[in-house]
Amino acid sequence: MKKKTKAAILASVASVLLVGFALVRKLRRRRLPRAPYVNHAVEREHYINSILHGSERHCVSQIRMKPIAFHQLCHILTEGEYIRPTIHMPVQEQVLLFLHIIGHNVRFRVIGSRFYRSTETVHRYFKVVLRGVLKLYRALIRLPSENTPPEIRDSRRFNPFLKDCVGAIDGTHVRASVPPEIQGRFRGRKDGTTQNVLAAISFDLKFTYVLAGWEGSAHDSRVLNDAFARPGGFSIPEGKYYLGDAGYGNKNGILSPYRSVRYHLKEFSDRLPENEQELFNLRHSSLRTTIERGFGVLKKRFRVLDAEPFWSFETQVKVVLACCVIHNHIMGVDPADYIMESAMNQVDSSGPHQETHSRQDSIEDSRVWNAKRDEICQAMWTDYISYRE
Template sequence: MKKKTKAAILASVASVLLVGVALLKKLRRRRRELPRAPYVNHAAEREEYINSVLHGSERHCVNQLRMKPIAFHHLCHTLTEGEHVRPTVHMSVTEQVFIFLHIIGHNVRFRVMGSRIYRSTETVHRYFKIVLRGVLKLYRALIRLRSEDTPPEIRNSRRFYPYFKDCVGAIDGTHVRASVPPEIQGRFRGRKDRTTQNVLAAISFDLKFTYVLAGWEGSAHDSRVLNDAFARTGGFSIPNGKFYLGDVGYGNKNGILSPYRSVRYHLKEFSDRPPENAQELFNLRHSSLRTTIERGFGVVKKRFRVLDAEPYWSFPTQVKVVLACCVVHNHIMGVEPNEHIMEDAMNQVELSDHQQETQSHRESVEDSRSWNAKRDEICQAMWSDYIRSGE
């Protein structure tokens, strides 16, 4: 009886095993029939994408990296030569700079950039920071006053020469979006209902930045930011006898030539009625020449969309990104400035908030007597020539 029971058990186990084997074979056959996802060579796809941008049309490269291929390769060479950015086992300098420029040019999130080039978010973030530090090391080499000679834009114009022969550029502040902790947002709110940082910049007439100071709160007055720039060690300095064009908010002081207060100034105010006295003529030509600063801000903000969008990184990084954008802008202007971004921005220059702001909203700034006398001297010489020549 026991032998029969044991045999029955073995028979049952055997039948179960046979059924199991049959099911496994069936499942395997089904698995072989399921379509597999195609194999993607991430390294090859990444290289093909980067090459399509760098070796395609110049316009496509400008659209993607905000500069022509010649400027891109020159920037890579400069960063490599100075050992500011180094190739690694996993990533070339070309790819590192490619990632950085694409992010600041289009305000692309790290994860989006990572998915586009088959890199992890952490990897993109890490190399972005590396290139950011490398670009900032070029600040002193690229952002400085190149020459104290009279700029050709002034020398070759009867409207500006010899009256502004000692002028080396224009100075103003602009507001860049900022993201800060709630407890300090009040300090960063300016006239508009959003948080910004007030960025001081001096620009020469070839549209290159000669000084940039970022990081001040949006509520800070321009004159306060300028005083800080002068006070910093190795900060803003103006060559002896030279000056920048500023607006009334800075006051008429040593090295800053400002327009007359309570006198027509903006170009649109003269559209239907020419200047009627010496002060109006001075303000008109001062405004015409000072549009350089608006063109400079317009170009750099149009080129780097990250400057006009809500930031998603820490505030110290936001400040560094502003400076880096100005450094890269100067690099482009020195290598290959003529491209459609530049042309579009130049055609779309509008008056900034600072130009439109009335004196009643500004802090009282004391003028320098000697510079008031200098301005009067220029003004009278300009008016005498204007009356004599009729233009």
């Protein structure tokens, strides 16, 4: 009898508990309604279409280039089999993710939530596209033609005096994130840690050579010497030269301005050149602003270059090179967009530029190139005086 009573009691308690659990579940369902179902694939496709098939300005603001340049880039990467579509993600989405990240310096998890992708997926395809873009380096970043650039050929101020000039060369600093034990080497004249990036650029604003990865404290001339010494590195066509600042010195292939002489455009705003050296420096400065405009457009288009990086230093170096490759692609397809216009208006290279000089710069400049500079300088002045008279 007692056993039957205990069994009945246990059965009653169990039934009460079951009823209680059922009530709790019901209450929870009422208090925490399930979120409406979202078709991630449809939402993702709708967002991509809004970028690629909306207004051109919206497309440029999101992926930093017009649709025509984007589709051409995807075609090049696909045709060369540098990037392949997968069952999970087409090439267009892979490239769009990459451009969105470097254009706005967006974290992987932020992009993942916007495209309904996991952080791991975004990171994996970012690496895939980065490798693919870098394979285009030799195809898009090439030495300039040995012909006289039209910007010089069609200008009475520069032709025939600078007919052998093929571009301008300089260094720029890009934000870098490095381990604490080596941060001292990466602190240059800029605030924080940076990498010193050497670039040569033609007068149509295309990069013809880029060397990234040097620490921010390295002097420009040291980086240039390394570029010359690398196998398959920087080279200048025989008889041609680039315009450089006084920090490089006047040497073979680099034509620098006269030191201790007015140089920057702003300094000539209220007083015309008074001698041949000032005239040479003025025209040298007018042409060399090309490199400042190139850097200005590059950093304006790709915000990742002016922000604190969040990946390894090796990847940071690769990203700089990839940005230059994509810049050259855009300049070759369709450079006229609002980013270009805005950057060109903001770049002001007429102000004073702080230059540092290493011990090597104090050595006597190349006599041959000094004589060449003096010859150009005198020819300019003679023509200038006769024209004014």
